Every structure is written in C-alpha cells, then in structure tokens.
Amino acid sequence: MTVPEITTEEQIELDKALYEALNPLASAIRSRETGQPAERMWEADPVEVALSVLAAWKVMGAEVRRLTGQAAATAGSYGASYEQLGAVWGITRQGARKKWPDAVTRPASVAGTSTLALFGGSAELVRASSGDWGWEGTGADGAFGAVADGVRYATAEEAAAYAGAFLKEHALGADGQPW
Structure with missing residues (x-):
C-alpha cells in the first residue's frame, strides 16, 4: 500500500471538518484563558x-x-508488519518501528533454541516466548555459564556474542590446558 493521495475536493472537505472540530476547542481555550464567554472569542x-x-x-x-x-x-x-506500516506512512520499516515501537508484537509461538559450538565447548541459545534471547553453555574446560539472571538480549546474534565470549574464555589450548 502506498501513501494515499487525496483529491482537491476531499482536501476542501477535510479542511472544513477540521476547522469545525477546531473552533469549539479554540473558543474553549480562549474562554478559559480570558474568562470571557466562548462566543466572544x-x-x-x-x-x-x-x-x-x-x-x-x-x-x-x-x-x-x-x-x-x-x-x-x-x-x-x-x-501488519513494520514494513507495511512504514509504507502507508511514507517512512521506512525502521522509521515505523521507531515511531510505533509496540505496534507489531512478536507471536508467542516464536520460542526456540539453537546450538553454538566454539573453542571446544557449546552453548544453547534460547528464545523466550517474549521474543528475547538468552544462553547457557559449557566451556571446553567444563565450566558452566549462563546469561545473568534477568538479562535478556534482543537478538540471537547478541546472545551468541556473549555466549561465544564465554566459550572463548573457557577454551583449552592444544596442550589441554586453559588458554
């Protein structure tokens, strides 16, 4: 859907309707500010x-x-997606997401997991029903790690970066010793 255009006649009618809606409000504001009756605005x-x-x-x-x-x-x-909202408003998908951050909700059924294997260890990336991501894993040295309590990441990539850093920290060298 594209940004709608209106005809000259529709513009005239819209202006008329807006002014009809505006005048009582403007009169009321003026009356409150001056103490004069609205009809004398x-x-x-x-x-x-x-x-x-x-x-x-x-x-x-x-x-x-x-x-x-x-x-x-x-x-x-x-x-409707943010791309559709943006198209109607004449802005980008990102602009629509910024303008109406809570307009498009992630479905509750998006929970899922994926596994990340790095540096001899592995971590499971977990997507909560809220759409946020977390992780938990075991390093090559046997250390267990997980996302801190209450911390959630907006994307799988962000959770993977933190999980990857943990796995690297708990990697073993060629000699079987921690790096």
Missing part, C-alpha cells in the same frame, strides 16, 4: 485569537498522534 485581540487557534491545533495534533498510534497498534494486532 472572535472579538478579542487578533494576536490572542490566533494564539488560541494555534494552541487548539497543538491539542489536536497530540490527539492525532495518539489516535495514529492506536491505528498502528490495531493494524499490528491484525498482523
């Missing part, structure tokens, strides 16, 4: 009126961002 100093309108647009912008996040999360809950 437009009789105020033009700078103050314009600033009230700007303040209302800021509130609406925050609401649009909130609702956009909800829409992205809904799409993600139905199986």
Whole structure:
C-alpha cells in the first residue's frame, strides 16, 4: 500500500471538518484563558485569537498522534508488519518501528533454541516466548555459564556474542590446558 493521495475536493472537505472540530476547542481555550464567554472569542485581540487557534491545533495534533498510534497498534494486532506500516506512512520499516515501537508484537509461538559450538565447548541459545534471547553453555574446560539472571538480549546474534565470549574464555589450548 502506498501513501494515499487525496483529491482537491476531499482536501476542501477535510479542511472544513477540521476547522469545525477546531473552533469549539479554540473558543474553549480562549474562554478559559480570558474568562470571557466562548462566543466572544472572535472579538478579542487578533494576536490572542490566533494564539488560541494555534494552541487548539497543538491539542489536536497530540490527539492525532495518539489516535495514529492506536491505528498502528490495531493494524499490528491484525498482523501488519513494520514494513507495511512504514509504507502507508511514507517512512521506512525502521522509521515505523521507531515511531510505533509496540505496534507489531512478536507471536508467542516464536520460542526456540539453537546450538553454538566454539573453542571446544557449546552453548544453547534460547528464545523466550517474549521474543528475547538468552544462553547457557559449557566451556571446553567444563565450566558452566549462563546469561545473568534477568538479562535478556534482543537478538540471537547478541546472545551468541556473549555466549561465544564465554566459550572463548573457557577454551583449552592444544596442550589441554586453559588458554
């Protein structure tokens, strides 16, 4: 899906609807700031009126961002990928992941394991149902090691790097002695 284009007529209707939604909010903001009735907003100093309108647009912008996040999360809950979210928004997959970090969830069924054999020892990389990775292994010298309690890695590669460092530290040389 590409970034949607709207027609001139749709733009006019959208502008009209947004201004209709904005005016009561701008009037209410102006009324709270001055203590004047909302219906007298437009009789105020033009700078103050314009600033009230700007303040209302800021509130609406925050609401649009909130609702956009909800829409992205809904799409993600139905199986949309970050690549798809980015395409619709006109940004990269990485941009979509940064903009809506929790929109796409990893399925719970992604738990798994793989084995890493290095320096005469081996370690098992374990993927938790949360999608995070950990490891545990035995070095060539018989030492057991595992990821520290509570520590999880975002990728298998990161867990493998830590497991590999452990295996290297517990390797045996050609003479059968620790390195």
